[in-house]
């Protein structure tokens with residue numbers, strides 16, 4: 001592509017940014033530069049109205065409301081495909097969540113139903129419930145990272161469903177790939193999910209007593225809690241949960257379980273003197289395991305056994321042996337227990353939110369889908385998470401290219417049982433694929449994929465294990481036996497696994513990739529049946545500073561979101577409108 005054109009695009013974006021023009025049309029996409037400061041009236045109700053009543057919203061300044069209004073009018077026009085989707089993409093901190101929230105507010109305002117759902121004024125309006133899903137999902141699914149104080153650690157697709165009068169009648173939410181490892185591990189200078197800080201900072205004296213959270217107590221899984229963020233506001237989360245139908249007693253139950261996880265994180269093991277014995281508990285952590293057991297309503301002996309002892313069934317007689325776990329295994333089990341509880345809790349919350357905003361399909365005739373998806377990622381070390389994210393980006397880019405430029409790209413991913421075999425299978429499956437290579441100079445097993453946005457080297461170590469995401473059956477068993485009503489609901493005893501640890505361990509493993517691929521394919525089917533609109537969020541500088549535009553950083557993002565590539569493929573190039 002011509003260097004001149006790239007420079008022209010950059011110059012244009014920079015000039016506009018300098019005079020507070022954050023949105024620019026680039027052909028079929030809207031480029032959204034993050035202002036990193038509040039901009040007066042940029043999202044006011046008056047401005048929403050202006051775009052809503054405009055004769056031709058596209059003639060007004062480029063804005064996300066112009067995209068939103070155009071999308072809404074497409075639905076009203078009833079021209080096939082009636083259903084619409086807005087794909088909001090960009091790297092961490094670029095402004096996807098902010099943009100999605102503003103789009104939801106726009107639709108909650110312009111597509112507000114004239115009467116309350118079910119004709120009952122006391123029932124919370126659907127628009128409010130849809131908006132209330134944001135603080136709840138953000139409290140449980142967002143965290144402060146090096147790149148963004150309020151980073152979404154999951155992908156989200158929300159479908160706003162409209163009735164035949166084009167009023168918002170219901171909605172549904174689908175989430176992808178929650179970064180559950182964060183519960184038990186936070187990178188230096190990063191934090192755990194916001195909700196943990198909200199409960200430790202915002203609980204009342206009475207709740208502190210009940211949840212066993214004394215003021216100023218230290219938790220290993222709660223780093224950097226001295227940093228106070230706007231996102232630490234517990235009351236907002238609680239109110240939103242309440243409006244979504246999660247009553248105070250269930251909330252109490254949730255927070256108690258979360259406190260149990262914090263105590264679990266403080267449990268430390270030490271090697272036993274006699275190796276045939278289970279690991280010992282470090283002296284200063286004995287109280288933590290007891291409190292964790294109390295809060296999770298699991299007898300402490302059972303909890304300790306599930307963390308320290310593996311059950312093996314062997315021989316013709318199917319004899320059951322018990323083998324003490326090593327210290328590292330105990331720690332992995334402790335972390336796994338926390339992750340599995342948190343992931344199930346998040347899944348359950350999404351289910352509750354969906355129930356609260358659900359509408360019978362006979363009540364809606366069209367929809368507008370908003371996809372807030374993590375952008376292309378390339379770190380010094382990349383693993384399964386990046387592979388999944390970049391695979392999703394490949395799919396979306398393919399969709400973008402196919403939709404506008406009718407070109408094709410392919411990138412494949414398989415699963416296997418161990419690192420070497422996996423490497424061999426990848427190489428075999430893709431032997432004729434020029435997009436695959438390997439860093440032969442690295443001692444670590446790896447493979448490189450040439451994505452549309454650049455090459456990424458993936459480390460194979462632990463990838464296969466991460467993909468299987470194994471949960472020791474003893475942990476499932478102990479959770480199924482918990483007396484806590486919420487945990488009981490999250491881990492029901494099914495007929496298949498009742499009292500049968502062996503069956504659980506042999507149960508078909510649904511890998512992370514196969515699950516992710518399945519939901520992605522489902523999503524792509526939906527997107528393919530809609531008219532797509534693209535909003536490409538760009539982070540003008542990595543330091544999140546206002547009024548700072550770094551050309552190289554913007555350029556690499558334009559490349560990563562495919563705008564530069566799209567212009568390259570398109571001989572004509574995209575028009576840029578001011």
Ligand SMILES: Nc1ncnc2c1ncn2[C@@H]1O[C@H](COP(=O)(O)OP(=O)(O)OP(=O)(O)O)[C@@H](O)[C@H]1O
Pocket residue numbers: 034035036037038039090091092093094095096097098099148149150151152153374537
């Ligand atoms: N339009 C905007 N106006 C003012 N500030 C903004 C705007 N968009 C984003 N920001 C600022 O940038 C921060 C990061 O934005 P946001 O959380 O939406 O990023 P993101 O792309 O969703 O990141 P992640 O992928 O990590 O979740 C916000 O917390 C906010 O401070």
